[in-house]
Amino acid sequence: MNTTSVNSSERVYGATGSVSPVNTFPAHNLNIFKGLWKILVTWQQRIAYRQHLLELDERLLRDIGISRYDALKEAAKPFWKD
Numbered sequence: 001m002n003t004t005s006v007n008s009s010e011r012v013y014g015a016t017g018s019v020s021p022v023n024t025f026p027a028h029n030l031n032i033f034k035g036l037w038k039i040l041v042t043w044q045q046r047i048a049y050r051q052h053l054l055e056l057d058e059r060l061l062r063d064i065g066i067s068r069y070d071a072l073k074e075a076a077k078p079f080w081k082d
Contacts (some may be wrong), residue, residue: 043079050075 053071056064061071 046077046079046082050077051078 016079053061054075056071061068066074
């Protein structure tokens with residue numbers, strides 16, 4: 001088995017002899033996907049936190065310093081609102 005390393009400035013030759021660049025996915029695209037992933041994770045966390053607020057009893061709500069009304073108001077927000 002023959003292994004070689006290729007740096008990002010070299011090109012890889014396929015079985016057909018065609019040339020394809022090693023790095024075909026620009027870094028700015030990766031940053032876009034990372035940003036989108038972060039937004040999706042944040043939205044999922046908001047959904048989970050707001051659902052959890054609805055499950056707390058009066059004593060636990062009092063312990064964290066909010067009323068049932070405040071918990072219902074927070075849980076009613078859309079997931080994209082902070």
